[in-house]
Amino acid sequence: RGKKAFVAGVADDNGFGWAISKALSEAGAEVILGTWVPALNIFETSYRRGKFDESRKLSDGSMMTFSKIYPMDAVFDAMDDVPEDIATNKRYAGNEKWTVSEVAKCVEEDFGKIDVLVHSLANGPEVAKPLLETSRKGYLAAISASSYSNVSMIQHFGPLMNKGGAAISLTYLASEQIIPGYGGGMSSAKAALESDTRVLAYEAGRKWGIRVNTISAGPLGSRAAKAIGFIDKMINYSLSNAPLKEKPLEAIEIGNTAAFLCSPLASGITGATIYVDNGLNAMGLAE
Ligand code: NAD
Numbered sequence: 001r002g003k004k005a006f007v008a009g010v011a012d013d014n015g016f017g018w019a020i021s022k023a024l025s026e027a028g029a030e031v032i033l034g035t036w037v038p039a040l041n042i043f044e045t046s047y048r049r050g051k052f053d054e055s056r057k058l059s060d061g062s063m064m065t066f067s068k069i070y071p072m073d074a075v076f077d078a079m080d081d082v083p084e085d086i087a088t089n090k091r092y093a094g095n096e097k098w099t100v101s102e103v104a105k106c107v108e109e110d111f112g113k114i115d116v117l118v119h120s121l122a123n124g125p126e127v128a129k130p131l132l133e134t135s136r137k138g139y140l141a142a143i144s145a146s147s148y149s150n151v152s153m154i155q156h157f158g159p160l161m162n163k164g165g166a167a168i169s170l171t172y173l174a175s176e177q178i179i180p181g182y183g184g185g186m187s188s189a190k191a192a193l194e195s196d197t198r199v200l201a202y203e204a205g206r207k208w209g210i211r212v213n214t215i216s217a218g219p220l221g222s223r224a225a226k227a228i229g230f231i232d233k234m235i236n237y238s239l240s241n242a243p244l245k246e247k248p249l250e251a252i253e254i255g256n257t258a259a260f261l262c263s264p265l266a267s268g269i270t271g272a273t274i275y276v277d278n279g280l281n282a283m284g285l286a287e
Helices: 016-026 037-048 100-111 136-160 186-208 223-228 231-241 251-261
Strands: 004-008 030-036 066-072 114-119 161-171 211-217 273-276
Touching (some): 004 016, 004 136, 016 030, 016 114, 030 037, 066 100, 100 136, 114 136, 136 161, 136 186, 161 186, 161 251, 186 211, 211 251, 251 273
Parallel strands (some): 004 030, 004 114, 030 066, 114 161, 211 273
């Protein structure tokens, strides 16, 4: 039986979500997407116009396809939580059932049970501000979009996951070491995400028999990372200082690790933060 994966956080072909989808497709899984509502229209238009065709190519010559693309906003759990300005926002118009609980319900109706759940999304409106200048609102928004969104997804998708299934998210070293420039409470959000990975591994493991892990990824010039403003510096730092010196980190390396972690090959791994960063996390001091 082919495995079914729900991947949240794909809106172009540059980010980790796309690479994870590709690795899962290479491994024979069926991929279903949840794309942020305000990004959905441009993503679907670009997809239809063939903008991603080159990066959709799989090693056997076929093209990666998505069984369905749902609109989703992981900041809201149910329609009752949605404030008026979002409900009437024109970037949300024409879409419905995009809160986490509604998307989970639609996925269950359309596909039944799934095996793999991928959280590859984050948002911190004040990411460019140091913590000392971050507002309460900005800090809580970072936690809501980047950490609670994962808790919510596992709460709502857990009941429709097959035993032996696996959930994965993406984190960053700034959770545990000082990375100047990764502000707005995003470092705090990643610390919460990693801690939640352990607690959810326990709770969801006991409740549904699924595994929960997170990948601590090295720097990638994705759309989200460019918004932070210092990504080129981080990529160059890693190229000069990681144990695997001068080796660019490819998104597909994170994708392949995600596919491994969600496969039976990793049946004994849960609650773990796995580094895929050319080893940079292990360095104590630059050479
Ligand atoms: P990306 O821009 O490809 O992905 C982020 C996605 O999140 C986008 O598709 C965006 O539309 C979506 N999103 C934002 N808010 C959302 C919401 N409320 N609901 C649903 N979707 C929402 O960038 P990426 O760098 O591939 O990010 C994926 C994950 O990888 C994030 O968790 C990020 O923190 C993590 N990560 C990135 C790096 C890096 O250097 N790029 C390093 C370590 C970890």
